[in-house]
């Protein structure tokens with residue numbers, strides 16, 4: 001068998017650099033495309049054995065069928081989340097592998113960077129001093145020490161974020177659909193978390209059941225002035241409701257690394273354009289909102305781990321009977337996938 005051919009979508013310079021380094025022995029034949037994989041671009045994958053995709057590629061049922069018809073066996077996600085793939089439709093047709101962890105530190109540290117920037121007004125101070133404006137008016141922040149942070153999702157990233165918060169002397173409460181048994185984390189109901197938290201940070205995956213978990217109702221239950229951090233997935237928050245909550249002064253600040261309509265704008269340079277998304281424009285115009293464009297993962301360590309694990313996933317899939325990082329729609333369900341990652345899911 002010749003080299004495994006990979007059609008690599010949504011390729012950015014930093015992706016190419018890390019994958020070229022991980023593939024320096026040219027074990028794989030990788031073709032890099034700037035385009036995202038979608039119903040319009042799937043034909044670029046003709047002749048490949050696998051496609052490699054990221055968070056905003058759209059692998060809907062139509063794309064899955066087309067990949068299957070073209071003989072593509074594997075969708076290799078170079079990220080942890082897979083809400084952008086129709087995994088149920090893909091079952092029995094195209095296998096899906098992902099990178100379950102590449103640097104949970106990168107994301108947890110970014111969440112804290114956003115929080116500190118926001119509450120100590122570093123984003124404002126930076127611009128002021130660049131302009132030789134050394135006034136302190138309007139820059140008053142608050143101590144994190146002694147504040148209660150509510151963490152939603154206590155997996156790899158959530159737990160590291162909790163450790164960081166504890167280092168700051170914060171009191172941590174948490175909600176998880178599947179609470180961990182091996183920790184001293186204080187688990188509470190979601191309602192209690194909304195009510196007690198001074199800061200709320202989301203670290204759970206996006207599923208059908210938690211879509212818009214932060215909405216007008218949940219915001220009603222929150223403390224006035226609460227700071228919301230989202231480094232998970234944009235659609236966990238009803239953005240229109242968030243804008244209203246900020247306008248009503250109920251929400252003290254929002255730190256957003258993800259946005260529900262991000263696939264239309266994030267990762268592109270629109271600095272010379274009029275952005276059509278009024279909700280995003282309104283958010284960005286607010287002094288107490290910080291938006292980064294799905295940047296939390298972007299460290300050298302994470303990029304290198306992503307490239308190594310993705311190529312390992314492809315190698316394992318084509319050379320062995322096992323597929324340790326495969327996901328299928330059954331893996332998510334109670335009882336799980338009968339293959340339990342010891343074999344391919346189908």
Ligand code: NAD
Pocket residue numbers: 080081100101104107152153154155156157158175176177178179203204205206207209210231232233257258294295296297298
């Ligand atoms: P993980 O799988 O280790 O942990 C997720 C936790 O969420 C688990 O403990 C799980 O039980 C819990 N959970 C599942 N459904 C839930 C629900 N409905 N409500 C509350 N908790 C629920 O995942 P992780 O590595 O910690 O990543 C967390 C999320 O971070 C990912 O799903 C992804 O969306 C996001 N992420 C973002 C970036 C970025 O660059 N911004 C990078 C990596 C991951």
